Amino acid sequence: MNLLIGAVKPHHTHYYLLKSSDAKGHYHVVKGIVRVINGNRLDRHIHMFRGITTLDNRHYHRFYGKTGPAIPLEGGGHYHLIDERTFYNYDEPLEAQFGGVIYGEHDRPKHEHRFSGKTIDIIGYDPFFKSFL
Numbered sequence: 001m002n003l004l005i006g007a008v009k010p011h012h013t014h015y016y017l018l019k020s021s022d023a024k025g026h027y028h029v030v031k032g033i034v035r036v037i038n039g040n041r042l043d044r045h046i047h048m049f050r051g052i053t054t055l056d057n058r059h060y061h062r063f064y065g066k067t068g069p070a071i072p073l074e075g076g077g078h079y080h081l082i083d084e085r086t087f088y089n090y091d092e093p094l095e096a097q098f099g100g101v102i103y104g105e106h107d108r109p110k111h112e113h114r115f116s117g118k119t120i121d122i123i124g125y126d127p128f129f130k131s132f133l
Helices: none
Strands: 011-019 031-032 048-052 061-064 081-085 114-118
Touching: 011 114, 031 048, 061 081
Parallel strands: none
Antiparallel strands: 011 031, 048 061, 081 114
């Protein structure tokens, strides 16, 4: 079978595990799996991601974003850079009788965290494409 170099674009995903910046005396762990997309090490594809941080200092942050383009690794494979920020959250957690999120107290001090790093392992290659990669 003749294939053009870079023509095979298998669906796959990546894992990420990052530590956020310190803010207000604490940090959060940001981890997850980027959304599945078809791509290879040469086509500069990106992935979308979203999630929530670990619970630290009695709160968590939501986050979402997109990776940078695929960066080829020597010997095959690729990774992506991530450089994003969390949504704001209040410096002091609100006491809510029934849980959930309370909005509307806009004058309360809030903070965010930055996080950056790179994706780790490629997960979920289609077995058919494994021989081409």
